[in-house]
Amino acid sequence: MGIVRYISIVAMPIVILLIIANALKEKVAIFDIFLKGAKDGIEIVFKIFPTLVGLFVAIGMLRSSGVIEFIISIISPITNFFKFPNEILPLAMLRPISGSASMAVATDIIKNNGVDSFIGILASVIMGSTETTLYTIAVYTGSVRIKKTRFILVASLLADITGILVSIWVCRYFF
Amino acid sequence: MLNILWPIFIIISIVYAVISGNIENLNNSIFESAENVVEFSISLIGLTCLWSGIMEIATNTKMIDYLCKILNPIIKVLFPNLKENNTTKKNVMMNIIANILGLGNAATPLGLKAMDDLQRENKKKDALSDNMMMLIVLNTASLQLIPTTVLAIRSSLGSENPSIIIFPVWIATICAAIVGIVATKIIINMTNKKRS
Numbered sequence: 001m002g003i004v005r006y007i008s009i010v011a012m013p014i015v016i017l018l019i020i021a022n023a024l025k026e027k028v029a030i031f032d033i034f035l036k037g038a039k040d041g042i043e044i045v046f047k048i049f050p051t052l053v054g055l056f057v058a059i060g061m062l063r064s065s066g067v068i069e070f071i072i073s074i075i076s077p078i079t080n081f082f083k084f085p086n087e088i089l090p091l092a093m094l095r096p097i098s099g100s101a102s103m104a105v106a107t108d109i110i111k112n113n114g115v116d117s118f119i120g121i122l123a124s125v126i127m128g129s130t131e132t133t134l135y136t137i138a139v140y141t142g143s144v145r146i147k148k149t150r151f152i153l154v155a156s157l158l159a160d161i162t163g164i165l166v167s168i169w170v171c172r173y174f175f
Numbered sequence: 176m177l178n179i180l181w182p183i184f185i186i187i188s189i190v191y192a193v194i195s196g197n198i199e200n201l202n203n204s205i206f207e208s209a210e211n212v213v214e215f216s217i218s219l220i221g222l223t224c225l226w227s228g229i230m231e232i233a234t235n236t237k238m239i240d241y242l243c244k245i246l247n248p249i250i251k252v253l254f255p256n257l258k259e260n261n262t263t264k265k266n267v268m269m270n271i272i273a274n275i276l277g278l279g280n281a282a283t284p285l286g287l288k289a290m291d292d293l294q295r296e297n298k299k300k301d302a303l304s305d306n307m308m309m310l311i312v313l314n315t316a317s318l319q320l321i322p323t324t325v326l327a328i329r330s331s332l333g334s335e336n337p338s339i340i341i342f343p344v345w346i347a348t349i350c351a352a353i354v355g356i357v358a359t360k361i362i363i364n365m366t367n368k369k370r371s
Contacts, residue, residue, distance in 0.1 A: 008341040012321055019233045026236050037231020041224030044280065045216055053212050055177075058184040060208030064200040065192035098176055107215065107328050115334040124329055124340045128322030129347035133315040135176065140311045141303065143287045144294040148302035151362045155308070156315040159355030163317070166350040170343040 004174050048100065055104040062090075063108060085168065087119045091126055092164055096133040096157065103127070121175055125167040130160050218331030219324075226323045230276055242272050253313070253356065254306050263292035267310060277319045286314055305363045312359045316352040 023030045062068050072086045079086055091109055095102040106127040113119035133156045141149055192201040233239070246268060250257070257264045266289035273282035289310055297304040303311070322344050329337035 004342045005336075005339060008338045008343075009336070011341045012326075012338060015321055016229055019229055019236075019238060022238050022241075023232045023236045028232075028235060030232060033232050033235050034228040036228075038224040038228030040231070040280075041227040042220060044227065045220045045223050049212075049216050051177075052216060053209060054181060056212040056215070057205055057208045058181055058188070060204040060211075061188035061192075061201055062184055064197065064204035065188040066195050066197050066200075067188055067191045070191065098180065101177065101180065103324065103328070106325070107332070110328060111332055115329055115332040116336070116339075120329075120334075121340060121343075124325045125343045125347055127328075128319070128325040128340060128344035129317055129351060131315045131317040136315045137311055138176075139283070140286065140290055140307075140314065144290050144307075146294075146301060146303055146307075148299075150303050150308060150366050152303060152308050152311055152359070155312055155355055155358035155362055158358045159312065159316055159351040162354040163347050163351030166347040167343065170346050174343060 051100045052104065055098075055101050056107070059101070059104040059108050063112075085119060085122060087113055088123055088126060088164075091123055095126065095130050096135075096160055098135060099132040102132070118171060118175055122167060122171045125171055126164055129167055130163045133157060133160050215328075215331055219327045222323055222327040222330065226277065226321070230278055233276060234278075234281075239269075239272060242275070243268050246271065253309050257306060263289065263296065266292055267306075270310070271313060271318065274314065274318045275320050277321055277323050282314070286310065305367070308359050308363060309356070312355045313352070316355050317348055318352065319348075 020030065023033075068090050072089055075089060076086050079089065087109055090105050091102060094105050106123050109123045110120045113123075134153075137149070137152060137156060141147075141152075188201060189198075192198045250264070250268060250271075254264075254267065257267065266285055270282055270285040270289050273279075273285055290307060293304055293307045293310065294300070297307070321341065325340065325344075326337045329340070
């Protein structure tokens with residue numbers, strides 16, 4: 001636990017230190033470059049804002065209407081058998097399909113269970129260690145107009161499932 | 176995808192809420208969510224700006240060249256039939272580095288450029304080549320060094336220690352990537368044998 005916590009805490013400062021130390025060595029105008037990049041950050045958030053509004057409202061409706069609870073209650077006999085935490089089911093289901101929808105769902109789960117609770121941390125780890133697999137495959141194969149994908153979906157989904165299972169295991173072990 | 180999912184979400188929510196008598200809850204949640212997303216996005220701006228600023232510094236220095244050198248042996252194993260020093264290899268590498276640094280906006284265009292290059296070298300134009308499969312699997316593996324979006328979500332929700340998830344994320348990512356790569360290698364071998 002101590003080491004995990006320590007590595008997690010030093011990771012970001014060390015990456016920042018390496019980048020800045022390297023830039024100093026190369027004698028570039030560090031702060032000017034920083035400002036140029038930081039300005040793009042505003043644009044990134046502005047661009048996804050409408051998407052987030054749509055999805056936060058839709059996910060909020062799914063939860064408040066009781067649909068999420070209903071779906072969980074149907075699947076829970078299976079997930080309970082595998083000792084899979086029910087709360088993260090909606091995230092596991094949406095994560096491969098849509099980045100912004102899974103962001104909305106993850107935020108919803110983290111908020112409702114407590115950001116530093118086991119489920120809150122687990123949802124964060126899953127969100128950080130998986131990708132929008134189906135979307136990525138669609139964009140990459142679509143860009144070169146290829147239809148024969150040679151089971152790439154199987155490999156990618158296996159990776160996703162591994163990511164989720166390892167996340168559960170790691171969280172149970174460390175937190 | 177969202178053109179299908181989004182209306183489904185909304186319609187089943189409303190229908191279910193009416194049936195189960197939760198309509199008041201649902202109505203309140205519409206206002207609450209729309210309001211929350213503003214607060215959430217504003218707290219996202221801070222970390223997103225900081226990180227894109229830091230990454231702008233990284234991309235404007237020779238940092239990228241160092242990373243290329245470190246990655247080269249791994250790339251050779253993952254993409255055994257990529258030729259040395261051509262633009263295809265460079266685009267593949269830049270895509271992977273952009274993913275590692277969390278430059279989502281830059282990673283996808285680079286990846287698509289690499290796909291284009293790989294398609295030119297592809298002998299069967301209607302099927303993914305071995306290299307293309309590996310590139311796609313790596314792009315679905317979330318190789319990000321610092322998962323900034325989740326960190327921003329956590330800090331905006333008032334976590335006492337947003338960073339605590341970084342090391343667990345690394346472990347999960349590495350395991351997922353290894354499984355993805357091994358599965359891809361197995362599929363490549365199996366489908367190539369069947370073809371020849």
